[in-house]
Amino acid sequence: MISILLVDDEPLANRQMQGLLAAFPEVELTGVADSLAEARACLAARMPDAVFLDVEMPGGNAFSLLPEIDDSTQVVFVTAHERHAVEAFAVAAVDYLVKPVAPERLAETLRRLTTPSGERAAAAKDEVEAEAIVDRAAAGPQLKVPLRNSRQKTVIRIADICWIESLRNYTRVALHSPPRLLVFRRRLGEWLADLPEETFARVSRSEVINLALITETMWKSRSETTVLFGAGVEPLRLGRASILRLNALLGAGDT
Numbered sequence: 294m295i296s297i298l299l300v301d302d303e304p305l306a307n308r309q310m311q312g313l314l315a316a317f318p319e320v321e322l323t324g325v326a327d328s329l330a331e332a333r334a335c336l337a338a339r340m341p342d343a344v345f346l347d348v349e350m351p352g353g354n355a356f357s358l359l360p361e362i363d364d365s366t367q368v369v370f371v372t373a374h375e376r377h378a379v380e381a382f383a384v385a386a387v388d389y390l391v392k393p394v395a396p397e398r399l400a401e402t403l404r405r406l407t408t409p410s411g412e413r414a415a416a417a418k419d420e421v422e423a424e425a426i427v428d429r430a431a432a433g434p435q436l437k438v439p440l441r442n443s444r445q446k447t448v449i450r451i452a453d454i455c456w457i458e459s460l461r462n463y464t465r466v467a468l469h470s471p472p473r474l475l476v477f478r479r480r481l482g483e484w485l486a487d488l489p490e491e492t493f494a495r496v497s498r499s500e501v502i503n504l505a506l507i508t509e510t511m512w513k514s515r516s517e518t519t520v521l522f523g524a525g526v527e528p529l530r531l532g533r534a535s536i537l538r539l540n541a542l543l544g545a546g547d548t
Contacts, residue, residue: 295406296321296339300332300355301347301371306392310345310371313399320403329353336361343367343387343406359476360463367406436487439478447475455506455522456529457484459499469506472525494542497535504542 297320301307307325314320323341326332329350336344340363346355348370355370362368370389388402434451455467459481466475484501485493495501502520509521518536520529531539 294319294321295343295403296323296341298323298332298335298341298344299325300327300329300344300350300358302327302350303347306347306371310394313394313396316396317400317403319407329358332358333361340366343369345369345371345390348372356465356474356476357460360460369402369406440475449475451488452505454488454493455503455526456520457481457501458529467522467527467529469522469526472523472527474527494539496531496538496542500529500531500535502529502539507543510536510539 297314299307299310299322301310304327307327311322311325314322323339324335326335329352332344344362344366346358346368348355349372359368367387370386371392371394372389373392387405390398390402435448436451437446437448439446449466449468450470453469455469457467458465460476462478462480464477464479464481464484466477467473468475481499481501485495488501492505493501493503503522506522507520508523511519511521513519516533518531520531520539522528
């Protein structure tokens with residue numbers, strides 16, 4: 294038996310997933326949450342074996358919930374956009390599902406969820422080692438840092454870091470080559486101690502940006518501006534205070 298919590302702000306999507314899961318007697322549904330706040334309450338009451346997470350949620354997204362999910366709980370992202378697949382695997386998700394979810398695809402996901410952890414760990418180790426070989430062949434300073442829910446560490450080039458966002462005891466990091474979005478078991482202060490001040494700027498208490506990799510800033514409103522870092526890289530959305538700080542830094546760099 295595997296216990297699962299559903300988190301999706303769309304009632305229809307939740308009903309459809311419940312119907313699909315009902316065909317699998319080995320599944321126990323522990324709750325259905327239609328907001329991040331309700332999801333946190335469900336997790337506090339009982340930590341399930343797995344969480345099915347919609348990516349885009351009102352007031353935030355699934356990544357902001359990750360630090361509150363136990364490392365022993367497996368994560369499956371459910372999304373309407375295939376582009377989120379890279380992000381899902383980047384944070385060590387077991388799988389991702391694209392809406393509408395096909396029954397046979399869900400069966401494959403459940404198979405992955407019930408695969409012995411030793412087999413998953415071996416596969417993860419192989420992936421990390423392969424990535425490390427590629428990174429060692431690349432030029433430039435590197436860091437070896439731990440992923441969110443793995444004892445394994447991955448090697449990244451400092452020059453590939455586009456931005457870093459604090460998630461309490463964790464950080465979300467957008468990388469450039471190849472474009473990836475990873476969640477690390479590392480505080481923002483630890484990153485700052487390793488990053489060159491002439492390239493990386495802290496624009497708020499929770500956000501650090503690599504000024505050298507910014508390709509464009511797009512104004513959306515008085516309270517939100519999107520910072521772009523090239524094709525495939527997750528953009529960073531900044532509030533008014535952060536973008537004012539960034540504009541000041543970019544202007545100072547031009548003088």
